[in-house]
């Protein structure tokens with residue numbers, strides 16, 4: 001089967017600054033791809049262009065062989081392309097359960113409230129937030145906020161998840177919890193792009209690795225080979 | 240009996256009790272006062288659909304309200320249409336106005352939307368001032384019928400009309416809060432980008448909310464020409480409506496329809512009392528003073544205070 005996500009010649013500028021330059025990348029269905037790069041190399045910008053939050057200035061993004069050009073973020077989400085935000089963005093006045101029910105209430109066709117809550121509940125069980133289902137999102141800890149961010153992105157069983165630094169600032173065991181969760185979701189068929197600075201997690205998770213430096217993709221391929229290339233070593237020693 | 244049915248019966252019963260209570264008093268002034276209070280209940284509940292539920296602050300209340308009033312003036316003059324039909328038409332036209340304004344401005348997020356709605360009142364007022372058929376700057380008179388088939392007293396009829404509209408708006412607002420639309424609006428209010436990422440069609444929901452809110456405000460204004468008998472653009476587009484509506488809602492609390500109802504009843508009753516005992520110019524001063532007090536001491540309004548005290552009681 002062809003790629004689930006295919007990005008060709010993607011370019012994005014902010015004013016005169018080129019944040020992304022001619023990026024090409026493909027992800028196969030069910031694949032686990034790691035995306036790394038120094039701070040400010042354009043990883044989150046890449047996510048935002050794919051999710052439709054930013055307009056790319058050049059290039060095309062194909063999802064399930066369909067060009068996403070002109071599609072709004074919510075339309076892309078409904079197609080099965082979901083993302084987490086680098087800084088968690090919970091719905092603060094809603095309960096944890098309601099947070100996770102929102103994507104189900106707004107899928108096509110929408111789930112009835114009772115069904116949405118039942119499925120959201122099952123999803124909270126998976127990420128280990130079920131005992132906080134009735135708490136409000138503003139009362140959660142950092143790690144729970146990350147889990148909520150993931151639950152909201154995963155509850156619709158997307159074909160592709162882009163996880164933007166969901167492990168930053170977490171403890172060793174918390175990183176392991178999130179890794180387990182992502183592996184489990186991958187087994188259920190979701191292709192995952194993991195953007196991460198926690199190298200232990202990236203190398204354990206990725207079947208393939210891509211490296212961005214200053215808005216360009218400088219390397220791509222088998223994780224160990226990629227990490228051993230001089231350019232990648234230089235980029236990481238540079239920070 | 241289902242919860243919804245009980246709620247609707249409760250609303251209807253409240254309405255009937257109000258009508259009979261005022262009948263006991265039985266003078267025109269009682270109907271007038273009740274009318275003004277209910278008009279603000281309607282306006283505040285309507286304003287909260289956008290501000291409280293979706294997090295968008297509309298500074299154009301007077302514009303939607305006046306659109307309703309002028310719909311009545313125009314339809315009465317041209318077609319001699321019955322007031323009840325004028326109210327329905329005003330709902331359609333102001334709802335359409337909400338949709339149009341939303342379409343033009345809701346791509347603007349946050350404060351830019353508010354600024355755009357503020358200018359709407361200015362634009363429409365200028366239009367009406369230069370429209371001689373609608374009375375132009377000197378205004379228009381509306382002949383009030385002697386009575387109504389159902390109600391001997393026309394003041395009573397106007398009161399009952401506003402009562403039905405206000406109770407209808409409350410029922411609609413309560414429905415929105417519990418509906419899929421309400422959940423989507425809450426997500427938008429909390430975080431618009433996250434809402435879109437969760438699949439919420441943000442622009443469409445915001446447009447629905449502006450249309451509903453605009454329609455309610457237009458209906459609130461539609462009976463005004465009959466209530467006042469004479470209406471000029473200055474009175475119809477008065478910033479007082481905008482300020483009062485915002486203040487009443489914020490003082491009551493934006494979390495649910497209960498807040499605007501409480502705020503509107505308390506403040507407009509206070510204003511009505513002050514108009515009689517002190518002066519009508521004192522009205523805005525009262526609202527301003529109370530609003531400042533609340534912003535400093537209870538930013539979540541009366542509802543917030545109630546919830547906080549309940550929360551403490553429950554924890555103890």
Ligand SMILES: Nc1ncnc2c1ncn2[C@@H]1O[C@H](COP(=O)(O)OP(=O)(O)OP(=O)(O)O)[C@@H](O)[C@H]1O
Nearest residue numbers: 014019037038039040041042043044045046086165
């Ligand atoms: N909205 C914006 N406006 C202007 N410049 C931006 C904007 N968003 C990102 N940038 C710039 O684009 C560059 C890439 O930022 P981006 O957030 O994509 O990096 P990143 O690889 O995700 O970094 P990090 O690892 O720190 O998250 C940075 O120089 C950043 O300052």
Ligand SMILES: [Mg+2]
Nearest residue numbers: 043044045086
């Ligand atoms: Mg980033």
